[in-house]
Amino acid sequence: DAKTTQPPSMDCAEGRAANLPCNHSTISGNEYVYWYRQIHSQGPQYIIHGLKNNETNEMASLIITEDRKSSTLILPHATLRDTAVYYCIVRGYNQGGKLIFGQGTELSVKP
Amino acid sequence: ETGVTQSPTHLIKTRGQQVTLRCSSQSGHNTVSWYQQALGQGPQFIFQYYREEENGRGNFPPRFSGLQFPNYSSELNVNALELDDSALYLCASSVNTGTGSYEQYFGPGTRLTVT
Numbered sequence: 001d002a003k004t005t006q007p008p009s010m011d012c013a014e015g016r017a018a019n020l021p022c023n024h025s026t027i028s029g030n031e032y033v034y035w036y037r038q039i040h041s042q043g044p045q046y047i048i049h050g051l052k053n054n055e056t057n058e059m060a061s062l063i064i065t066e067d068r069k070s071s072t073l074i075l076p077h078a079t080l081r082d083t084a085v086y087y088c089i090v091r092g093y094n095q096g097g098k099l100i101f102g103q104g105t106e107l108s109v110k111p
Numbered sequence: 112e113t114g115v116t117q118s119p120t121h122l123i124k125t126r127g128q129q130v131t132l133r134c135s136s137q138s139g140h141n142t143v144s145w146y147q148q149a150l151g152q153g154p155q156f157i158f159q160y161y162r163e164e165e166n167g168r169g170n171f172p173p174r175f176s177g178l179q180f181p182n183y184s185s186e187l188n189v190n191a192l193e194l195d196d197s198a199l200y201l202c203a204s205s206v207n208t209g210t211g212s213y214e215q216y217f218g219p220g221t222r223l224t225v226t
Binding site: 041042043044045046049087098099100101102103104 | 115144146152154156167199201203214215216219220
């Protein structure tokens, strides 16, 4: 079973920041938080991951709470092309390539 | 574009038949994972190959098997196809650096329909 909880859907206005929450209250000390997204009928796309520090790359920012029990993915200026299902995944150090996907959050960016 | 390619794009098979799906990893990636995604669901992990050996398996029966070749490309074989095997099959490649932190890059998938 997935170790994360996400809202099933969210809306965001184009040009505004999209803030996608994720709860992972049972996360262990050596487990990373990963975010992927999947645009309809395509393969999932890696976005960002982190352990305990906040992370930023060209796509997004990841904010992890100090107790690591939740995180937020931030898309700073959402566009229509960001409409997708966003998956928050917790992966252990020794899990290798095994990602356990939940249902994710379906983000709709509206004009 | 991730550099991970899969073939074929679409495939239709009959129940009881066997199918082979192929995946070419991104250059330099030594690990391949396969996932099954049923309609409306998140991807489910089937298994992973590292240096030509199976290195982790999800909750799938033995009729799902795989291979990884010296060039790190991979095959997924499914025997005795069932209607429930109809799904999008995804492969993902990554580099196992031993640090516990690495990204996986997914291919576009193969859509398998079993009739």
